Amino acid sequence: MLFLEIVKPGLLSSFQDLGRKGLSYYAIPNSGVMDRNAAQIALLLLDKGHEEPVLECTSLAPTIRFHAATRIAITGADFSWKLNGTYVGVNNVLEIKSGDLLEGGFAKDKLRGYIGFQGELILSSVYGSKSTLLSAAFGGFAGRSLRKGDKIFWQDQTKLEKDVKHFFLYPGPEFNLLEQESRSRLCSQKYTISTDSNRMGLRLSGVPLKAVSYQLSYSAPLLPGFIQLPPSGQPIIVLQDGQTTGGYIRIAYIREVQLSKLNQIPLGQQLSFGLFS
Amino acid sequence: MNQSDILIENYNNDFLIIKSKSDGQLQLLGATLHAAQLPFIEELIVTPAEICLKLNSLFSPECIERLKQLQASAFVAPDSLKLPICFSEHDDWSYILAKTGLRKQEIRERLLSTQFKVAMFGFLPGFTYMTGLEPLLHVPRKPFPSKYVPANSLAIGGQYLGVYAVDSPGGWHVIARVAVSLLQTHELPPVEFRVGDEVGLQELEEQEFENIKQRGLTLKQYNAVS
Numbered sequence: 001m002l003f004l005e006i007v008k009p010g011l012l013s014s015f016q017d018l019g020r021k022g023l024s025y026y027a028i029p030n031s032g033v034m035d036r037n038a039a040q041i042a043l044l045l046l047d048k049g050h051e052e053p054v055l056e057c058t059s060l061a062p063t064i065r066f067h068a069a070t071r072i073a074i075t076g077a078d079f080s081w082k083l084n085g086t087y088v089g090v091n092n093v094l095e096i097k098s099g100d101l102l103e104g105g106f107a108k109d110k111l112r113g114y115i116g117f118q119g120e121l122i123l124s125s126v127y128g129s130k131s132t133l134l135s136a137a138f139g140g141f142a143g144r145s146l147r148k149g150d151k152i153f154w155q156d157q158t159k160l161e162k163d164v165k166h167f168f169l170y171p172g173p174e175f176n177l178l179e180q181e182s183r184s185r186l187c188s189q190k191y192t193i194s195t196d197s198n199r200m201g202l203r204l205s206g207v208p209l210k211a212v213s214y215q216l217s218y219s220a221p222l223l224p225g226f227i228q229l230p231p232s233g234q235p236i237i238v239l240q241d242g243q244t245t246g247g248y249i250r251i252a253y254i255r256e257v258q259l260s261k262l263n264q265i266p267l268g269q270q271l272s273f274g275l276f277s
Numbered sequence: 278m279n280q281s282d283i284l285i286e287n288y289n290n291d292f293l294i295i296k297s298k299s300d301g302q303l304q305l306l307g308a309t310l311h312a313a314q315l316p317f318i319e320e321l322i323v324t325p326a327e328i329c330l331k332l333n334s335l336f337s338p339e340c341i342e343r344l345k346q347l348q349a350s351a352f353v354a355p356d357s358l359k360l361p362i363c364f365s366e367h368d369d370w371s372y373i374l375a376k377t378g379l380r381k382q383e384i385r386e387r388l389l390s391t392q393f394k395v396a397m398f399g400f401l402p403g404f405t406y407m408t409g410l411e412p413l414l415h416v417p418r419k420p421f422p423s424k425y426v427p428a429n430s431l432a433i434g435g436q437y438l439g440v441y442a443v444d445s446p447g448g449w450h451v452i453a454r455v456a457v458s459l460l461q462t463h464e465l466p467p468v469e470f471r472v473g474d475e476v477g478l479q480e481l482e483e484q485e486f487e488n489i490k491q492r493g494l495t496l497k498q499y500n501a502v503s
Contacts, residue, residue, distance in 0.1 A: 221322035221329030245399025
């Protein structure tokens with residue numbers, strides 16, 4: 001079980017994301033983080049999508065006992081955060097071990113602080129948002145601010161994040177054209193990032209992959225993150241300046257949120273893939 | 278849209294691929310989707326064979342029903358335009374000659390007598406895909422794309438004739454230079470061609486080609502004066 005436990009709740013601690021949009025017509029307020037910039041920094045430090053929920057702390061910090069290893073990022077107001085009794089500052093990523101205790105005091109300079117979590121928090125989503133709306137008692141954790149003894153669970157994503165050069169792939173439109181052996185090879189071998197990569201595409205080099213056919217009879221759509229396989233058998237990952245259509249088979253794709261991490265790996269270094277199917 | 282003809286594949290709520298059994302339907306549907314500006318669509322790429330919709334967090338599976346209810350936009354009568362070119366001595370010719378077994382003069386004549394049709398825009402800004410290429414001239418794309426193809430190159434690849442509008446890498450075989458620049462950087466759409474337009478190649482003498490190029494005409498301006 002991956003969870004944390006609220007030892008002391010702080011003054012007003014609730015889970016918030018970017019909130020609900022376009023529902024004022026139905027008298028449903030936006031909700032969401034009060035300081036979007038600080039919340040975004042926490043998510044950015046963890047390479048997470050900007051719409052993920054964070055824990056918003058107000059004025060007095062909560063005390064949290066972690067019952068599983070994870071990684072968190074703390075931003076916003078400085079609550080004199082301590083991990084197992086040692087000051088850790090703000091705007092940092094902290095590696096958490098099972099049993100660790102995170103605690104803080106009153107906000108020193110500002111009012112609100114944020115904790116981002118590596119794992120995918122299991123929270124209640126209402127109208128497409130996990131933000132807690134206290135007045136209507138919905139969203140987030142039980143629709144309310146945290147209390148002593150609350151247990152918040154998450155799904156682990158740390159396995160894939162531990163190795164910073166490992167990326168999850170999803171099968172693309174022409175995945176089935178890859179020969180069976182090449183499907184496993186794609187995920188078992190290390191790829192070297194070729195020096196002729198650029199802003200259009202990341203060229204990988206490894207043992208060539210084999211496909212039933214490499215060329216489509218038509219040019220098909222491409223998005224950043226799509227992985228093309230030309231007849232050379234060496235995959236190309238489409239990047240930010242990448243072409244919008246192409247004629248090579250699209251064997252797989254990586255999610256947009258992983259591109260930041262991918263784009264920071266120096267040329268000539270190695271990376272590996274795992275298949276999410 | 279005619280639902281029985283349409284196949285929508287959902288890739289993990291990251292993007293949708295729409296395919297159709299009937300020819301030409303996706304182009305019309307694509308125009309409708311572009312005009313509809315649906316909030317759950319972040320990017321839209323339309324090709325004759327597939328439409329790709331990049332989704333954002335506003336997407337839910339019910340949105341697929343909304344897509345199915347869209348009516349394809351009305352057919353717009355195509356223009357007929359001339360594309361002024363000069364065949365080049367490009368290295369890529371040797372591959373084309375070997376693959377087709379035809380002489381260069383023969384290929385030129387076939388190309389000049391073909392009525393092409395604008396099929397789609399894609400690849401990079403201004404790149405125009407045209408269909409109508411005789412099957413005899415369908416040659417595979419290069420196994421290793423060239424690192425540099427100059428802007429305003431006319432090339433063939435698979436079933437298409439295409440124009441590279443900007444300097445770029447490219448996997449197609451270059452056959453000619455184009456005298457007008459297709460890309461109008463500050464305009465939207467950035468190209469004067471529309472999907473469905475009929476295109477004929479017009480071969481120019483070297484001197485005339487340079488004159489037209491010097492004048493910096495757009496495609497429409499060239500067609501108005503020629």
